[in-house]
Amino acid sequence: MNKRAYLFLFIWVWILIPGSGEAYVPQAPHLLHLVVQKIKQPAGIEAHQIKTVMGQEGSEEKSSEIEEKLIYVFPNQLRSRIMSEAQTGFTVESNFKFIKVINGQVVSREKSVVDLYTDILLYRDHESLLKQLDSAGVETQKVSFQRYEGTICYLIGTLESGLWIDKETFFPVRYVVKKNNWTVEFAYTDWQRQSKTWYPMSGGIYIDKRLLVTIAVKSFDLKSQVSSEMFNLEKIKQMYPENDQDVSEKRMQNEALDKGLENFKKLYE
DSSP states (O other): OOHHHHHHHHHHHHSSSSTTOOOOOOOOOOOOOOHHHOOOSEEEEEEEEEEEEEOOTTSSOOEEEEEEEEEEEEETEEEEEOOOOOOOOEEEEEEEEEEEETTTHHHEEEEEEGGGGGHHHHHOOOHHHHHHHHTTOOOOOEEEEEETEEEEEEEEESSSEEEEEEEETEEEEEEEEEEEEEEEEEEEEEEEEEEEEEEEEEEEETTTTEEEEEEEHHHEEEEOOOOOGGHHHHHHHHHHOOOOOOOOSSHHHSSHHHHHHHHHHHHHH
């Protein structure tokens, strides 16, 4: 057999081998490990940001702003203090448990849809992030290549529910979940560096492809010393009254952001 025949046979066998000729696609645990290696896990982060809740088109309702201070203590603890004309309060997430206090009362022990924005920023070890994606309904056993705004990305999950990761930078850029019959999309843009840690300085929250909230980070700094009492969920429950009716899903959806989300959806049905 001459060299040309050997070459032809080699190429043919190579094509027939399953997976041959296809670009390598890492599995979700390895891919999330690469993400965490890139954005790093410091002792903590303090971020100050403005959330702008968009007014409804065609109505007299104007956009409103919410000031927010977020304190991350890694791994897996986050306290967010919110201030607006309508309400003040805070949320605490600690080791996959959650509580929200508004105007001096516990109003929820479950994350609302807009609170899922911080999933990608809080869980900076790949096992916890994988667990959180699973709990949000992402099919983490599926990984593929997809384009997002002209950029080639790894997609963990499906087009309907998944996490888009920039193939070149390993920054998460888009997170889509299904919740309460809504398709909710979170965008993460303008990643900037502080020491070895990266954080997105802007973002957005969309429902059914319509913009609901824009996020502009005014500053973020590394933080190493934070009182553990700030994340003590049991103590918070003792300090603030809880009304069963307030904790129900129906009342929870009447909070400022969730009510805006519900009205926003109805406007475009």
